[in-house]
Amino acid sequence: MPLHPEIAKVLAGLPAPPPGPLEPAAMRAAEEADVPPAEERLPLHTVEDLTADTDAGDVPVRVYTPTDAEQHGLLVYFHGGAFFLGSLETHDHIARALAKETGLKVVSVGYRRAPEAAYPAGLDDCYAVTRWVAGHGEKLGWDGATLAVAGDSSGGTFAAAVAARAHDDGFDRITHQILYYPSLDLDFDEDRYPSLRENAVGYGLETAGLRPFNSFYLNSGADPGDPLVSPIKRTDLTGLPPALIVTAEYDPLRDEGELYGRRLREAGVRATVSRYSGAGHGFVQHFSWLPAYQRVYAETREFLGRS
Template identity: 65%
Template structure:
C-alpha cells in the first residue's frame, strides 16, 4: 500500500533544508520545544521522577503507573523503556508520550531511562546506564515497585537496539530475568553499506528518514567509539542469539531499516527464540513515536500489551 496519506501530507509540509553539519545542542533544544505542557499530555494516574544509583553513576528515570486504584508504589510487572534518537537525541520529555501510552495499554509500571547521550558520553555509556537500571530493578524488587514477574525491555529505533543488546549482555552473565524484548523499528546493523538491504534502496528518499541521512545521524556514536562490527553496536552480528528473551519486532513498510529488523527477527526465530515480527503497512521509520495518534499505528501499543500478557505464547502453546 502507499505511504499513509496523513503521514504523506505532514512530510510534504516540512520545509526543504539543505544538508549541513548536525548541531546536537540545537537539535535537542528543538525537540524539547515541541513537547506539550504537562496538562496537555496523555493522562496517567502516577508519574514520578527519580534517580537510580548504578555502577555507572546516577541515572534519571521517570516512572509511570496507570492504575488509579492502586497505591503509587504498588508492585506490578515492569517495562524498562529506552527511547530512540540515534544515541544523541531524545530524552525523558521527548518520549514521555510513548511511555505514557505504554503504561496505559499494558497496565505495567514503566521505567523510562534518561540515559547519557553521545558525543558527550562515549559508547557504551547508554548501554551501561540501561543495564544499571535493570540491575537495580532486579536487586530492589518490590522496593522499586516490581512484583518479580514481567520484566520487559522496550525500545524504539536506537532504543530498540540498546534493549536487545542489554538483554544479550545479561544473558551472557547468566542473568535471564528479562522476560520480553519489544523492538520498534530497531537499528540492528550499523555497517552502513546502503546496498546491504533492499529496503535501504527502495525507501531511500521521500519517507521521512532517508538512507543518506542514516550515517550522519550515527556519526556521533561512531566518533564516541562505537564500532559497527561490535555486536553491542550491531546486534545482528552476534553469532549466537539462542537463549534471548521472546521478542516482538515491529517494522514500517517504508522504513529504510525495515529489512534489517525483519532479518534480525528471523535470526532470533532460527535460534529458537519465540519471536513475532509484524510489518506495519503504510508506515515509515518512527511511526510509534510520531504517528501513534493515528489508529493504525496506535495499535502498536495494544499489540505490545497483548504480547506482554500472552502466557500461552511464552509457554509455546
C-alpha cells in the same frame, strides 16, 4: 499500500534541513520545543522522576505507574534518537501510552547521549538501570514476574543489546524484548538490505542520513562490528528473551529488523515480527495517534501477555 496520506502530508510540509553539519544542541532544543505541557499529557496514577543509583553512576529515570495496584510488572524503556537526540520529555507520550495500555509500570531511562558521552556510556546506563530495577523490586512495587525491555529506533538497539548482555552475564530476569523499528546493523552499506534502497528517499528517515546521524555514536568509539553496537552481528541468539519486532513498510531499517526476527526464530527464540503498512520510521513516536497505528500498543500488550 502507499505511504499513509497523513504521514505524507506532514512530510511534505517539513522544511529542508539547514546546510552544514548537524548541530546536536539546536536539534535537541527544537525537539524539546514540541513537547506538550504536562497538563495536556495522558494522565496516569502517578508519574515520578527519580535517580537510579547504579553501577554506572546516577541515572535519571521517570517512573510511570498506571493504577493504584500495589504491584505491577515492569517495563524498562529506552528512547530513540540516533544515540544523540531524544529524552525523557520527547518520548514521555510513548512511555505513558505503554503504561496505560499494558498495565505495567514503565521506567523510562534518561541515559547519557553521544557525542558528550563516549561509547559505551549510554548502553551502560540502560543495562545498569535494568539491573537496578530488578534489585529494587520491592521499592518499585514489582510483582516479580514480567520484566520487559523496550525501545524505539536506537532505543531498540539498546533493548536488544541489553537483553543479550544480560544473557551473557547470567542475569535471567528479562522476560521480553520489544523493538520498535530497531537499528540493529550500523553498517550502512546500501547493498546489505533491499529496504535501504527501496526506501532511500522520501519517507522521512533517508538512507543517506544514516551515517551522519549515527556518526556521533560511531565516532565516540562504537564499533559497527561489535554485536553490542550492531545486535544482528551476534552469531548465537539462543536463550535470548522472546521478542516483538515492529517494523514499518517504508523504513530503510525494515529489513534488518525482520531478518533479526527470522534469525531469533531459527535459534529457537519466540519472535513476532509485525510490519505496519503505509508507515515510515518513527511512526510510534510521531504517528501512533492515527487509528491505523494505535494498535501498536495493544499488540505490545498482547505480546506481553503471552508466556
